[in-house]
Amino acid sequence: MSLMIKRSLLFYALLFFFSTGFSQAPSPEAFLGYPLGKHFTPHDKIVAYFKEVARTASGQMKLEQYGTTYEGRPLLLAYIASPENLRRLEEIRVNNLKLAGVTHEKTAGDESGPVIVWLSYNVHGNEPSSSEAAMKTLYTLVDPSESRSATWLKNTVVIIDPCINPDGRDRYVNWFNDVADSQPNPDPQSREHREPWPRGRTNHYNFDLNRDWAWQTQTETRQRLKKYNSWLPQVHVDYHEQGYNNPYYFAPAAEPYHDVITPWQREFQVMIGKNNARYFDRNGWLYFTKQEFDLFYPSYGDTYPIYNGAIGMTFEQGGISAGLAVQTADGDTLTLTDRLEHHFTTGISTIEVASQNAGRLIKEFHNYFVDAAAHPGGDYKAYFLRNDSFGDRLERLKAFLDRNMIEWVPVSSGSFTGTDYETGKAASFRAGAGDIVINANQPKSNLLRVLFERQSHISDSVTYDITAWSVPLVYGVQAYGLAAYVPGATGGGGGAAGAGGVSAGPGTRMIPDTAYGYAVRWTGIRSVRFLTAILQKGIKVRYAERSFQSGGVSFGSGTLLITTTGNGRASELWATITKEAEKTGVVPEPIASGFVEKGADLGSDLVHLVHKPRIAMLTGEEVSSLDAGEVWHLFEQEIGYPVTLINADEINRIQWKNFDVVILPNGNYRTLEEKNNADLIRNWVREGGRLIAMENAVAQLSKMELGIRLKGEGADKKEEEKDRKDNIYSDLHRYGNRQRDEIANSVPGSIYKVELDNSHPLAFGYPDHYYTLKQDDNVYEFLKDGGWNVGVIRKDNYVSGFTGNKAKEKLKDGLVFGVQDMGRGKIVYLADDPLFRSFWENGKLLFCNAVFLVGQ
Ligand SMILES: [Zn+2]
Numbered sequence: 001m002s003l004m005i006k007r008s009l010l011f012y013a014l015l016f017f018f019s020t021g022f023s024q025a026p027s028p029e030a031f032l033g034y035p036l037g038k039h040f041t042p043h044d045k046i047v048a049y050f051k052e053v054a055r056t057a058s059g060q061m062k063l064e065q066y067g068t069t070y071e072g073r074p075l076l077l078a079y080i081a082s083p084e085n086l087r088r089l090e091e092i093r094v095n096n097l098k099l100a101g102v103t104h105e106k107t108a109g110d111e112s113g114p115v116i117v118w119l120s121y122n123v124h125g126n127e128p129s130s131s132e133a134a135m136k137t138l139y140t141l142v143d144p145s146e147s148r149s150a151t152w153l154k155n156t157v158v159i160i161d162p163c164i165n166p167d168g169r170d171r172y173v174n175w176f177n178d179v180a181d182s183q184p185n186p187d188p189q190s191r192e193h194r195e196p197w198p199r200g201r202t203n204h205y206n207f208d209l210n211r212d213w214a215w216q217t218q219t220e221t222r223q224r225l226k227k228y229n230s231w232l233p234q235v236h237v238d239y240h241e242q243g244y245n246n247p248y249y250f251a252p253a254a255e256p257y258h259d260v261i262t263p264w265q266r267e268f269q270v271m272i273g274k275n276n277a278r279y280f281d282r283n284g285w286l287y288f289t290k291q292e293f294d295l296f297y298p299s300y301g302d303t304y305p306i307y308n309g310a311i312g313m314t315f316e317q318g319g320i321s322a323g324l325a326v327q328t329a330d331g332d333t334l335t336l337t338d339r340l341e342h343h344f345t346t347g348i349s350t351i352e353v354a355s356q357n358a359g360r361l362i363k364e365f366h367n368y369f370v371d372a373a374a375h376p377g378g379d380y381k382a383y384f385l386r387n388d389s390f391g392d393r394l395e396r397l398k399a400f401l402d403r404n405m406i407e408w409v410p411v412s413s414g415s416f417t418g419t420d421y422e423t424g425k426a427a428s429f430r431a432g433a434g435d436i437v438i439n440a441n442q443p444k445s446n447l448l449r450v451l452f453e454r455q456s457h458i459s460d461s462v463t464y465d466i467t468a469w470s471v472p473l474v475y476g477v478q479a480y481g482l483a484a485y486v487p488g489a490t491g492g493g494g495g496a497a498g499a500g501g502v503s504a505g506p507g508t509r510m511i512p513d514t515a516y517g518y519a520v521r522w523t524g525i526r527s528v529r530f531l532t533a534i535l536q537k538g539i540k541v542r543y544a545e546r547s548f549q550s551g552g553v554s555f556g557s558g559t560l561l562i563t564t565t566g567n568g569r570a571s572e573l574w575a576t577i578t579k580e581a582e583k584t585g586v587v588p589e590p591i592a593s594g595f596v597e598k599g600a601d602l603g604s605d606l607v608h609l610v611h612k613p614r615i616a617m618l619t620g621e622e623v624s625s626l627d628a629g630e631v632w633h634l635f636e637q638e639i640g641y642p643v644t645l646i647n648a649d650e651i652n653r654i655q656w657k658n659f660d661v662v663i664l665p666n667g668n669y670r671t672l673e674e675k676n677n678a679d680l681i682r683n684w685v686r687e688g689g690r691l692i693a694m695e696n697a698v699a700q701l702s703k704m705e706l707g708i709r710l711k712g713e714g715a716d717k718k719e720e721e722k723d724r725k726d727n728i729y730s731d732l733h734r735y736g737n738r739q740r741d742e743i744a745n746s747v748p749g750s751i752y753k754v755e756l757d758n759s760h761p762l763a764f765g766y767p768d769h770y771y772t773l774k775q776d777d778n779v780y781e782f783l784k785d786g787g788w789n790v791g792v793i794r795k796d797n798y799v800s801g802f803t804g805n806k807a808k809e810k811l812k813d814g815l816v817f818g819v820q821d822m823g824r825g826k827i828v829y830l831a832d833d834p835l836f837r838s839f840w841e842n843g844k845l846l847f848c849n850a851v852f853l854v855g856q
Pocket residue numbers: 124127210239240241
């Protein structure tokens with residue numbers, strides 16, 4: 001740099017300083033009018049404080065709104081850096097991506113830094129102390145009297161997300177401020193410590209945003225991850241609270257660790273933990289490490305950053321339901337002030353230790369990605385994914401890869417041999433139109449490996465969450481693991497290289513509006529979106545119960561048929577259909593005549609009119625909020641169809657005849673234990689209602705003598721007891737193994753193959769099988785008279801994930817998806833959750849079949 005440029009830069013720096021330097025950011029107390037910890041700060045005031053700091057300390061902090069929540073609240077990122085670094089923030093960001101090797105230009109990144117520390121607060125809305133701590137942390141970093149801050153910021157950029165989940169936070173805070181006594185009441189029995197359903201933990205649709213990082217099904221996550229992946233920090237902390245009787249938890253995390261986690265990532269967790277411990281020891285605060293919070297499931301705020309090259313961590317303060325003050329089990333009073341002080345301390349300690357080790361952190365970060373691209377671990381060098389020729393499963397999977405910056409390339413010719421994901425055995429196959437390959441030699445290979453492995457590599461079996469999520473099985477996409485890279489499809493940069501890939505399906509055809517009718521294949525969520533759109537436009541639509549052939553073209557069962565008869569003027573009909581087809585991505589195909597070459601004619605009684613269903617879902621205290629949220633989200637955000645939410649304890653007050661379909665999400669329905677209510681439902685079904693029961697709701701219906709029975713209740717149970725008598729020593733359990741013994745019965749979430757009767761509408765659009773996420777050991781006896789066993793697990797259908805020994809014994813030869821005919825109505829049993837966290841993509845169509853096709 002020439003002297004002249006230096007001088008002029010100095011001039012501008014001085015000018016900048018004098019134009020902003022006189023005003024100084026106010027402390028949170030000065031701005032809010034109360035000391036932090038005295039009240040819960042509503043989200044809009046947190047936003048106002050961050051804006052005020054951005055205005056008054058513009059040389060040190062830059063504020064960006066990166067999105068909006070479902071309820072319209074702003075999502076913010078604050079960038080805090082030295083004035084010099086703040087001015088070249090974009091350059092720092094791009095350099096960091098170069099270090100990770102994920103930019104288009106392949107120039108090497110500069111290892112001289114600065115290091116990037118990202119602090120995420122309040123992902124769970126009712127763990128609210130951390131957003132208070134965020135304000136204090138921000139203020140400390142920009143306060144000129146804090147000389148240590150200025151030192152750290154010389155080589156550190158701090159990114160603060162003050163509140164990941166504003167809707168959930170305000171749900172908690174507004175409720176608390178509404179019911180709290182004028183002085184905090186520390187008695188745990190007081191109502192201010194008893195938060196009502198659905199509680200503030202989750203976002204608007206009751207989703208746990210700390211399970212959504214990889215899948216990005218929610219608008220908050222999707223917008224945040226775009227930013228996160230455009231920065232890729234070296235250090236990420238996700239702030240939480242746990243039960244208020246627990247001491248503080250920080251890194252290092254508990255086993256199991258996924259085995260892609262590098263020695264450096266383990267080592268630096270320990271360094272951070274030790275630095276935190278130094279402050280906690282000095283203050284005499286209790287804490288624990290290495291227990292409870294493991295690093296395995298890839299969609300947390302600690303694991304996702306880890307699988308993306310960062311030191312990712314969860315910090316947990318005791319505090320859920322603690323209000324402003326609560327008496328703890330050991331007789332102390334825990335206050336909001338205590339809680340936010342602890343979170344503030346670990347934040348500052350983390351920034352400090354990152355700054356002290358900036359050089360090593362950046363070097364190791366760079367190595368992580370170089371190594372990931374050059375020597376990808378795992379069972380396969382490449383993953384071959386088959387196009388589902390008329391469906392949208394691969395389309396959706398490609399969008400998922402793009403969101404995570406995992407590169408893929410189209411491959412439409414050549415012969416390959418690889419491990420078939422479905423059988424686990426070697427198979428040979430030829431590539432076809434629309435197929436893709438993901439080579440593992442790319443910067444994101446660790447994330448890719450974790451998401452795609454057929455068997456999860458787990459270092460211990462006691463974990464906090466599901467243990468299987470193999471993406472091809474989740475999406476229902478046929479996949480092969482290859483032992484070699486596919487040439488021409490190189491990794492190593494390019495970001496979302498897949499954009500502009502080949503689209504699925506038969507391609508757009510010119511369609512004459514003189515046809516007898518149009519067919520739309522029933523192959524995925526886009527078919528459902530098309531159906532819901534035209535139903536709401538009042539268009540009459542039918543579906544074919546059997547496959548058929550028309551004009552030499554074959555169509556599968558479930559195909560939607562729209563005829564000109566009964567649908568008004570042909571040209572208008574065609575215009576509407578074209579418009580909705582474009583919006584939803586389906587391709588309508590002309591049908592020349594009602595007379596078909598194979599299968600049933602369009603006027604046959606094997607072609608059913610789809611009556612536009614009026615749908616209700618039970619919700620409220622008796623229902624699992626997460627599961628109700630999945631259904632609600634599907635209707636509103638994925639398929640755009642109205643659903644009426646009804647409180648389960650009011651079912652004797654509603655007009656049942658106003659609804660065609662009623663959904664019982666997973667829950668514990670006390671309401672069904674009352675005979676009158678049970679009779680009400682039974683009668684409504686007999687008169688033509690369609691009841692969809694999910695997970696535990698099925699178990700509850702099995703007690704109502706409707707024809708479905710849980711397996712293992714009768715004879716099996718006796719046998720189990722006999723076994724125990726035969727081996728009296730089996731009752732001797734070692735105390736130290738108690739946690740491990742418990743898991744013999746557990747199914748934390750593993751994958752099983754379900755064999756489908758796809759001639760039943762519940763399984764239309766599927767091959768003869770489906771991969772289900774088993775989260776309990778419930779299977780049902782096969783249905784008899786008037787019952788259809790649509791989805792069953794036979795013996796040896798286990799595929800992947802952890803299942804306890806005893807549970808494994810139970811999970812065979814039973815029903816998981818079934819339909820019971822009853823009078824003029826139906827009951828659909830979905831014993832497993834086909835909508836799990838909205839990321840179990842291949843289950844969504846099954847659920848929509850239950851809603852729109854079954855019983856029509
Ligand atoms: Zn939490």
